[in-house]
Amino acid sequence: MVSITLRVNGTVHQMDVEPRWLLADVLREHLKLTGTHLGCEQGVCGACTVLLNGQPARSCLTLAVTADGADITTVEGLAQNGQLHPIQDAFWQEHALQCGFCTPGFLMTAVHFLQDNPDPTRAEIKEALSGNLCRCTGYQHIVNAVERAAKNLREKSGEKESIQTSTVEG
Amino acid sequence: MTTTKETWVGRGIPRVEDPRLIQGLGEYVSDIHFPGQWAMALVRSPHAHARILEVRTDAARKLSGVHAVISAVDWEDLRQPLPDMKPLSPPALAYERVLYVGQPVVAILADDRYIAEDAADLVEISYQPLTPVVNVEDARQDSVVLHPEFGTNILDYVNFVSGDGQEALKEADHVISATLQMGRVSAQAMEPRGIAALFDEKTQSLMVYHATQSVHRAKERISTFLQMDPNHVHVIAPEIGGGFGVKNGSYPEEVLVSYLAKYFAHPIKWSGDRFEEFLGTYQEREQTHHVQLGIKNDGRIVAFVDTYYQDNGAYPGGGVLVAHNTARNLMGPYRIPHFAIHCYTVMTNKVPQTPYRGAGRPQGHYIIERIMDRAADELGMDRIAIRMKNLVRPQDFPYATGFPGVVYDSGDYPQTFQDLLDIVDVSAFRVRQQQARAQGIRLGLGLANYVEISAGFGFEGVHFRLAADGRIELATGATGQGQGHRTALAQIAADTFEMPLEQIAVVEGDTRRIDKGIGTFGSRTVIMAGNAIVIGGQEFLEKAREAAAKILDVKTTDVVYHQGTFSAPGTSAKSLDWTLLASELQRASHSMPAHEYYFYSNTATYGFGCHGVIVEVNEKTSEIRIPRYVVVHDGGVVVNPLLANGQVIGGVVQGLGSALYEEMRFNENGQPITTSFLAYHLPGAVSVPDIEIHHRNYRAPGNPGGYKGVGEAGIIPSQAVILSAVEDAFRDQGLRLNYAPITPGRLFQAMHREEAKL
Known part of the structure; x- marks a missing residue:
């Protein structure tokens, strides 16, 4: 041991x-x-x-x-204080999972990917997910979810930035 | 006053299942951990066909952390045949001979899987290899018979004749012949099979947590094998990580874990790994068809004749059902006045076949669609025109195909096909195809029609009860594996009871919660359990009204139920909602209303549709890309379009796997050589296009809810449509493809083989 x-x-x-x-x-x-x-x-x-x-x-x-x-x-x-991570929420809204077995791996891959590339194209998302296999969904809704999450995360960080900016200005 | 009634059915709402699953809180069999549980590992046969001479387990037994090393040589109970595999059931553990690579021979129980696998390495088994039978051509000769007591390798033969059968070929102007084949595929759900069992000595009852599509049938098999009172066997399917048909049958691991947990009165778990999933989980598709299509000069089909052989593997396992269902699907959505079908299920030294998503539907459609392409090509006719000529028309309904019990009943096949042609814009594509060809790019268009025959046998039930907190709980024996039934069935119930979805809770897969069940497969659950809710819900409401009458102190006939509220107009009684009803009943020590209803139906449903695909083929590498895939799909009354889309897209992509990449290959000794995801390629995110789906919703006339199956629509024509498209890309060369999947290797060979061309 x-x-x-x-x-x-x-x-x-x-x-x-x-x-x-x-x-x-x-x-x-x-x-x-x-x-x-x-x-x-x-x-x-x-x-x-x-x-x-x-x-x-x-x-x-x-x-x-x-x-x-x-x-x-x-x-x-991923979830913080009972709040789903935006990527989790997007998977839910977009029906990006069926049996759910592969889902944790996709979520973790997507979390990292969107940190690196917050505004990806659909092709880039598919490429980023190419190391994860799903047998139920056919991937399409997973790609939709990552797109949605990217948008939500960008809006969220945009809000944060504008708050920070206003703090500095104020 | 009239108001537009808002319904839950028809709304694409996100699933109630998901919050747990996306947080990693779903509990699958492999996540279940009984304190002190032992892990089971299996020593599996490395031979396709051999006699077992000796099993030495001493070294394995002595390893620290090992609790038992079990072989049927000295455990006679484990020589018993597996239930539900008649007439040639394998023993739970092989003891005299092995008939496929992967057949379990020795079971090991140890503190954990690491130790159990160490012990497996220490087991020494002497085999005398026998001649393996690895293809149907050899098997049919019966020079080596797998089961001498059965006398032949032909497990089953059946023929189906309609009209004048083969004789009608004489009326044809042309008879088109082809030998068409499908390779073996493996379902490969992301969660490997698994089972865990716990025996309670006090109550003498066995709790089994099982990744199964049918808890009640599993319970029956386990109690039969263990010779236990079925009332003392409880089977629970927790979250299941995909099923696709192959988690439905009788497997050695099921009875081994159950038997050993009882014998040792100790919790035992077997979590299969991916290698075991490739070796031991039953497979599908492998068939060879010798087809003749008799056709008139104008393209009208006169007769269809098909003799085919299904490579079933070593034991029944459900393969005969696949072979028969293939026959049922050979007519597709076409008018075929005369046919003769000869169907052979042949045993070989491979892991058995069992129904996998589609279960004969893809096979049947592959044959009819491909032979129609061939006929069109040989007559110099358009592949679209020949289909239009023969499709069943709306005025033909109800249309009996000639196969026993099959009567198509709804929709508009020609119009739907025309819609697909318009969506694809075939003439624009033909122009693009020419332009691309001039630039050295080969594009091809594939088109295929299908009928999705669902349900049509047996029953499924729902146990309704008012829970203490006022929610209505519905338990069903139809266990899902990711389809989202907890949401879809709740939507149906929410409409039935005019209540918010949150007040409905659906419980799946627990034999303690409902007496009987058949299970989820063949796209039957919404049709069967859904209608059980529609009809049985009214009977449950009647019982709830009786209960409310007691509380309100009025006659039952005075109680009116409306949108979640019980009231008695014209009396002084207050009104009650479900929550208040539940608490008042408890306060008065009355029993809560409960009701069990089973929906029986032998009326199948007939969804239908068509697929159109455009492929782009790289002539140098033989790589096939798919720029576009369109589905026009009828699923009857669709309960949740978001979920239905998920089913169709998922089905299409699985179908692309079996059309383009997936094939279980065996060498000449019957050794499987594609036993990992590195050798057996599943479609990945990059290799598949976005699927365009267009819904047509023709209500099913044969059931109250109007539901039809949607789980197989995506996979049915996939092999047919892809091969069709690839041929179209090489139309100038007259390429002929007779084998699915069309892998790059096979395409390369076909392109460079003279006999592959006209």
Whole structure:
């Protein structure tokens, strides 16, 4: 057993893990954060995507010991104070999920993507989602949702900027 | 006073299911964790056909953290046949022979899956390999018979004849012949199959959490195998991560986990992984058809003759149903006065077939649509004109296709096809196609029609009850796997009870909540459970009025129900809403109104429509792109257009997978060689276009709600329409495609093979 520390969704966890345990299993089995799903355990389907120090990572291809000291965000960490993240809300409104199994991975991928590219084209969204597989939706509504979320996030940050601007001016 | 009544049915509202799922709070089988549970792993056969000589488990048994290593050599109970796979059921664990790669031989129970897999590596099994039978041509010869006690590899033969059958070919001016094939595909839901069970010694009852499409049928199978009183077996389907038909059947893991949880009186969970999903989950589609179409000079179909062989795999598993349903769909939406169909289901050393989304509908339509293309080409006729000539017309309804029990009943097939042609703008496309060709780009147009036959057998029920908080709870045995039934059925109930949606709660997939159920497959749930709500809801309301009468101290006949309120006009009684009714009934210690209603119907529904696709083919790489895909779709009364669109789009994209990429391939030893997402390609976000959907809503005449199925409309003509389009792109070369999927490799071969051309 190796002792590691993970900061998950803002909470610090110290734990003993076997060197071979996958990060996905540690999140799911030990921290009971079962929102991160295992779809293929080969890094293809993307259902297990989490943010590892802000970058999307396949938790099924990451050994927990290598994440020692890392800051991790899972799907459970997206909503804040009972408020859905704009990307979650957009997935809901656009019917971007059916069975919901792949959804956490898509959400985490989209969160990171929109931080990098807040005003993407539809083609760019599809490209960004190309590492995640969905068997139910045919992707179209997921792309719609990311488009909607991008718009909402831009409007939100526009509001913030105008508030900041007015504060400075005032 | 008249007001426009606002209904919930017809509104594309977001789903009530989603808030949990988008926050990672949905509970799937793999998320269930009983304290102290053991993980099950399986040692599966590496051979397609072999005799088991010896199973050595000592080393595995000694590994720390391992609780049991189980083989049917010494566990006779586990030699029992799986229920529901007659006449050739496999044992729960193979013990004398194995008949497909992936068949479970040894089960391991350990503290966790890591240890269980370590132990699996330590199990030593000696096999004597036998000659594998890996295709129907060999299997039909019966030189090696998989099940000697059965005597032949032909599991099932059935023929269907209408009119003069084969004789009618003599009346044709032309007889068009082709051999058309479909490869094997695998459903590959994103959630692999899984099951967890907990035995309670005190009550002697077994709780099973099961990724199944039918909790009641699972309960029946489990209680049969375990020889338990069914009243002591409870099956719950929590969230299910996609089903597509293949989570519906009888599998070894189902009875193994249940049996072992009871035997050891210890909670056990098996969460299949992706490799197991490729090896052990039943597959579909693989068929070879030898077709003849008799046709007049003007393009009118005279007769259709088809002899086909379905590669069923090693055990029944539901494959015969697929083969028969293929026959039912071979007429498509066309008038075929005479036909003769010979349908063989043949066993090979592969994992069994079972219904996968479409379940014969795509196969039947693939054949009729492709042979019509072929006929048009050989007659020098337009592929559109031949279809217009033969489509069932509105004046033909009710139209009996000649297949037992199939009577098309609604819509306007020619007009809908014409609408598609207008939307696609075929003449403008032909101009573009010529211009593109001049620039070295090959474009092709594919068109296909379909009928989506849904429901038409059995029953589905709803248990209504007034909950303590005043909400109306509806429990149904039809368990969804992502379709959004909790929303759609609540919409139907909200209209039935004239109440806000929030006051309805739909409970799916729990055998404790409703006595009987068949399950969700074949696009039947809204048709069956939806109508159970429409009809049974009125009976429940009657019971609620009786309850209200008691509280209001009036006669039941005095109670009027209107928009969520019970009142007794003309009396001094106050009025009650459901919440007040619930609290007053509890205060008075009266029972809450409850009612169970089952909707039985043998009347199928007939949605229909057509697909148009434009493909762009790169001649150098054989890559096929899809710039445009249009669907005109009739789904009867659509409860929630947002969800219906999701079903159709999702179906189309799955269909694009089986038309363009997906094929389970086996080598000459019966070894599957496409057992990961790296080798078996699912469509991804980049490879699929946005699907344009145009709805036509012809109410189903055969059920009160007017609903039709929508889950399969997207996938039915997908293989036909894509192959048609790719051929069209190479019309000048007379390209002929006889095999789906049309992968780049197959297209390259077809382009460079003389016999592939006219």
